[in-house]
Amino acid sequence: MQEHGHSLKSYITGFILAVILTLIPFWVVWSSSFSAKLLFGIITLCALVQVLVHLRFFLNISLKHTGKDYLTALFFAGVLIFIMVGGTIWILYDLNFRMM
Amino acid sequence: MITVAELIREHEEESLENRAYGFWLYLMTDAIIFALLFATYVTMFSNTAQGPKPVDLFDLQHVFIETLCLLISSVTFGFAFLASVQKKLASSVGWLLITLVFGLSFVVLEVSEFLEMINEGAGPQKSGYLSAFFTLVATHGLHVSVGMVGIMMMTCQILFKGLTKPVCSRLFRLGLFWHFLDIVWIGIFSVVYLPVFI
Numbered sequence: 001m002q003e004h005g006h007s008l009k010s011y012i013t014g015f016i017l018a019v020i021l022t023l024i025p026f027w028v029v030w031s032s033s034f035s036a037k038l039l040f041g042i043i044t045l046c047a048l049v050q051v052l053v054h055l056r057f058f059l060n061i062s063l064k065h066t067g068k069d070y071l072t073a074l075f076f077a078g079v080l081i082f083i084m085v086g087g088t089i090w091i092l093y094d095l096n097f098r099m100m
Numbered sequence: 101m102i103t104v105a106e107l108i109r110e111h112e113e114e115s116l117e118n119r120a121y122g123f124w125l126y127l128m129t130d131a132i133i134f135a136l137l138f139a140t141y142v143t144m145f146s147n148t149a150q151g152p153k154p155v156d157l158f159d160l161q162h163v164f165i166e167t168l169c170l171l172i173s174s175v176t177f178g179f180a181f182l183a184s185v186q187k188k189l190a191s192s193v194g195w196l197l198i199t200l201v202f203g204l205s206f207v208v209l210e211v212s213e214f215l216e217m218i219n220e221g222a223g224p225q226k227s228g229y230l231s232a233f234f235t236l237v238a239t240h241g242l243h244v245s246v247g248m249v250g251i252m253m254m255t256c257q258i259l260f261k262g263l264t265k266p267v268c269s270r271l272f273r274l275g276l277f278w279h280f281l282d283i284v285w286i287g288i289f290s291v292v293y294l295p296v297f298i
Contacts, residue, residue: 006178006185011179015174015175019171022171022289025290025294026294029294029298030297032298039298040295043290043294043295046290047286047287050286051286054174054279058174058178058282069121070124073124074128077131080132084132084135084136084139085135085136088136092143
């Protein structure tokens with residue numbers, strides 16, 4: 001893979017971004033002055049962005065330079081996770097609702 | 101005319117590339133395992149069976165320190181890998197040992213949290229919710245522990261074999277594993293711990 005693409009700069013950028021994206025959700029939950037919906041939104045958004053930050057700066061994945069095989073496997077796993085997790089939660093909540 | 105040495109080197113490089121890809125496929129399957137444990141956790145969320153509720157069990161400050169430990173260890177592993185690329189043996193081993201210290205503090209914090217919960221009567225057998233919680237979080241903790249064994253083994257390999265091509269390639273794959281675990285932890289603190297305090 002891209003063993004040579006890593007640099008000190010990418011690790012440090014990644015670390016700073018990750019710390020910021022960790023502090024935001026912890027801080028908003030701690031001080032908790034927003035509505036529940038907004039808090040959920042902030043937590044979800046920060047988590048998704050932080051996953052991308054880790055993939056980009058720590059695992060060094062980029063759409064341009066990473067091999068096709070790696071990206072295909074990554075996206076395929078993403079699709080499987082979406083179907084299985086989304087499906088599980090959908091079906092079980094629906095079931096729960098109908099059993100009430 | 102290709103010499104035998106060149107042929108061997110070419111073969112070695114190809115073999116190491118294949119291993120990196122194979123390891124990547126393993127990580128993707130591991131991601132699916134974790135995703136399904138998350139799904140189980142979410143569906144079990146309200147099944148506390150008159151047992152303790154999550155909001156009484158978790159300590160946000162504790163989770164925050166665990167998060168920082170894991171994040172710092174991820175970066176120090178990156179530094180160890182960079183040092184290995186630049187063939188700085190001592191600095192590579194040093195960063196690996198620092199990574200080990202942060203990894204160990206993470207596991208110690210997590211185990212102490214588990215023990216505290218079990219002592220309070222909130223063990224995994226108490227309710228469906230707690231079973232799902234312990235399965236998810238402990239699977240991650242187990243992965244981190246295995247990763248730490250890997251770090252110790254790589255430290256020994258670097259010391260005894262030097263920074264040869266196969267050793268660097270193993271260190272790279274272990275790095276993928278270690279960074280991957282940090283990504284899973286983002287999911288854990290965002291899905292398991294933070295929403296409880298809303």
